[in-house]
Amino acid sequence: MKRFIGIVFKIIFSRTMVTLILLLIQLFWLLAGFRWLEEYSQVYLVVMVFISAALLIYIINKDEMPEFKLSWVIPICAAPVFGALLYLFIVGDWTNLGMKKRLNKRRKETQEYLHTDEKTRKRMEISNAHLANLSRYVEAEGGFPAYGGASVTYFPTGEEKFADLLKELKGAKEFIFLEYFIVERGRMWDSILEILKEKVKEGVEVRFMYDGMCSLLLLPYSYPKQLDACGIKTKMFSPIIPLLSTAQNNRDHRKILVIDGKTAYTGGVNMADEYINEVVRFGHWKDAAIKVEGDAVKSFTLMFLQMWNISEAATEDYSKYIRKNEKKAVRSSGFVIPYGDGPATPENVAETIYMDVINQATSYVHIMTPYFIVDNALLDVLQYAARRGVDVKLIVPHIPDKKAIFAISRTYYPDLLGAGVKVYEYEPGFVHAKVFVSDDEKAIVGTVNLDYRSLYHHFECGVYLYRNEAVADAETDFAETLKRCIEIDMMYYKKIPMPLKLMGRVLRLFGPLM
Structure with a gap:
């Protein structure tokens, strides 16, 4: 008692x-x-x-x-x-005007480092003129260039990313940058934190930034001070304060980890035990992540520093953290375009890249996403792709983490199925991966969900892959995940309880605000 x-x-x-x-x-x-x-x-x-x-x-x-x-x-x-x-x-x-102004200032400061080199540009034009044009758009509107010959490793689970990450962290010599949406104490974060503390003692610079939502339930408000005392420079992005403020609507949903400017990780995996199935939440947790090595890491390094310096008065010496590719063997002859997106970007870069992949598909588009609340434009291109004979498959969770959002997602089933889009629910649990694969040539792995929050409100990041060997790994993962899914048809949809369908229809009216 x-x-x-x-x-x-x-x-x-x-x-x-x-x-x-x-x-x-x-x-x-x-x-x-x-x-x-x-x-x-x-x-x-x-x-x-x-x-x-x-x-x-x-x-x-x-x-x-x-x-x-x-x-x-x-x-x-x-x-x-x-x-x-x-x-x-x-x-x-x-309340957000100041933040956007400061971030745009930092983007201008890093602009000199973010240009596609002429050799890569010419190779793209020879290989695929449309890819060259897409790269030009991403660089102009998003501020991030394309790279040739990057080495990319695809991780089909959070467990595999975690194991690889521990080994890479132990080898860090100069600096480690971490930027995550969710951080919770447990086996995953505690193991990483121990390595970070040891690295600080060895003279490695460690910077850690996490979203302020963590202060509500997962971490104490004083956590940055606790880590600062250990030598880890720590910031909480947009702390949650008890005031009605629009600034609290734009969260830092990115997952970025950079080691020595030579290795970078991103994807859906946060720093909490459910992401490696150490604890069970919503059944089995299916996620995905990638590791990028080589010159393309530069974009992630600067992406992190742009956000870190929003609250700083002084100008960072960015050149200290730029590293040239020292890898003797490059795994791929394809192209890699890391990119960031968010409310300070003039264009909706992430959604445009998704739509471009769908529109250019000739054989298939395979998608994994935890949420599906999209605008008519994105829905239309998915339906059109299916109607013109493209194999469009969509995997979403069977056990949701947010029941209201899941109810809205299911309202799209009749429209998708009617156009020939094949919809699947991951029966063992929750899909948190954000993965697109198309035509054995293209893939996108990142943090961007197919919902309004990711596409319009949050700060996000991703990696566009073209003819990189990791594209095949992503497609293999999709095929393996599909084996554990329930295929949705109209009979299945009709069996969903009427109150849930009605709730989804009503809430869909306010989907852009949720």
């Missing part, structure tokens, strides 16, 4: 609970204030109705996806005062 009381006491007075209560209090007073103004100030109400009407005209004529427009038209029409102010607060993004 005492233990139970202690747990309850701990939950009630935890930082997460305090943050939640303070946010709810602010929301209550905002709603109460709107209600009071509606009742006692006719002038204010008339003004707000006029503003709401003006906003509706602006939204309808805005160069934006219909889904985003609909998600705002409904609340503004249903509650003109609250809906209008909420739109101005969130879409205006006033």
